[in-house]
Amino acid sequence: METVTLSAGTPEETRDAVTEAVTLLNKGSIVALPTETVYGLAANAFNAEACTAIFEAKERPSFDPLIVHVSGKKMLDSIVNIPPDIEETVDILIREFWPGPLTMVLPKKNIIPDIVTAGLQTVAVRRSKNPIFSEIIKELDLPLAAPSANIFGSMSPTSATAVHTELSNRIPLIIDGGACSDGVESTIIRIESTERPKPNFHLLRPGPVTVEMLKKFGKILRGQDSQSENERPNSPGQLASHYSPRTPLRIVNCPENFKADPSKSYALLSYRGQEKDGYLSIHDWKEIQILSPGSGKLPEAAVRFFFSLRKLDESGADEIIAEPIPGKGVGLAILDRLQRAAL
Numbered sequence: 001m002e003t004v005t006l007s008a009g010t011p012e013e014t015r016d017a018v019t020e021a022v023t024l025l026n027k028g029s030i031v032a033l034p035t036e037t038v039y040g041l042a043a044n045a046f047n048a049e050a051c052t053a054i055f056e057a058k059e060r061p062s063f064d065p066l067i068v069h070v071s072g073k074k075m076l077d078s079i080v081n082i083p084p085d086i087e088e089t090v091d092i093l094i095r096e097f098w099p100g101p102l103t104m105v106l107p108k109k110n111i112i113p114d115i116v117t118a119g120l121q122t123v124a125v126r127r128s129k130n131p132i133f134s135e136i137i138k139e140l141d142l143p144l145a146a147p148s149a150n151i152f153g154s155m156s157p158t159s160a161t162a163v164h165t166e167l168s169n170r171i172p173l174i175i176d177g178g179a180c181s182d183g184v185e186s187t188i189i190r191i192e193s194t195e196r197p198k199p200n201f202h203l204l205r206p207g208p209v210t211v212e213m214l215k216k217f218g219k220i221l222r223g224q225d226s227q228s229e230n231e232r233p234n235s236p237g238q239l240a241s242h243y244s245p246r247t248p249l250r251i252v253n254c255p256e257n258f259k260a261d262p263s264k265s266y267a268l269l270s271y272r273g274q275e276k277d278g279y280l281s282i283h284d285w286k287e288i289q290i291l292s293p294g295s296g297k298l299p300e301a302a303v304r305f306f307f308s309l310r311k312l313d314e315s316g317a318d319e320i321i322a323e324p325i326p327g328k329g330v331g332l333a334i335l336d337r338l339q340r341a342a343l
């Protein structure tokens with residue numbers, strides 16, 4: 001299958017791209033679309049066959065549930081049953097963070113096919129703030145299942161070019177909406193009501209809606225605290241090894257003390273990127289990518305993360321050496337992806 005890329009730069013191009021995407025999605029096809037987090041591979045979430053095509057194109061195991069995108073509260077209510085004890089919290093989170101990169105896991109209605117949720121009785125839902133994605137879902141007026149547009153286990157794509165590298169000849173259409181503005185996958189939470197005034201938020205995946213932003217509205221539980229036994233295998237976004245380049249990646253706490261094996265070549269993923277720290281020139285790196293070269297710091301590092309990782313992977317180095325990222329704000333999400341890439 002030949003993959004066509006349609007640019008959505010000018011208003012005219014965007015109009016044509018939206019029309020083409022809606023036409024294909026209506027026919028039960030899969031289409032790669034930009035979101036604010038990473039590019040998604042979208043299909044009509046009510047169409048089990050179309051959703052099966054997502055799993056096939058991505059080589060995604062059937063136990064890994066898809067995230068479903070909605071256009072607003074009305075569409076949300078058509079696919080989930082919000083338990084009364086968390087209804088107020090869901091309303092608050094929607095008001096605060098939608099449209100935006102917050103995914104909530106909620107009890108699903110039967111209208112969502114089992115393949116979408118890997119047989120779970122819950123579905124993960126979000127509303128994208130990307131204007132092209134929003135236009136498409138509004139015009140289509142159907143929920144869209146849309147996991148990241150990459151081969152399972154590989155790095156998420158944050159540009160149309162990266163989608164092409166991952167999925168060319170497997171999908172008919174890529175809509176090119178430029179670089180993703182957030183750069184890492186959405187935050188995923190499950191909400192649990194408590195006796196206390198504040199609910200519990202089980203953080204299933206850290207993302208651009210940060211712990212600091214969420215904690216005003218609920219108590220954040222992470223890791224072992226956050227998951228029941230049977231929830232863990234159902235959340236492969238949390239599989240130990242994921243988001244991986246083909247080149248082995250090692251996190252080195254102090255790159256300035258890194259000892260190279262003379263028979264190997266190395267590429268460097270630097271967070272700080274400052275020459276005064278000394279490590280940019282201690283070694284003849286095959287390629288250097290600096291995550292935060294401007295003053296943007298962590299949000300800038302998030303936007304550049306997967307793009308930089310791809311560049312290093314393509315450099316031909318034997319190993320990627322990565323400097324850790326401060327685990328606060330969106331840094332927690334980047335560090336999470338980096339640690340999984342290292343396994």
Ligand code: AMP
Pocket residue numbers: 064065066067105117120122123124146147148185186188204205234235236237238
């Ligand atoms: P992505 O590849 O970005 O679409 O990520 C999808 C991830 O969302 C999955 O790998 C899971 O970790 C998570 N997820 C989706 N649906 C559910 C659900 N019903 N319960 C828990 N986690 C979910």
Ligand code: MG
Pocket residue numbers: 147148156
């Ligand atoms: Mg993914």
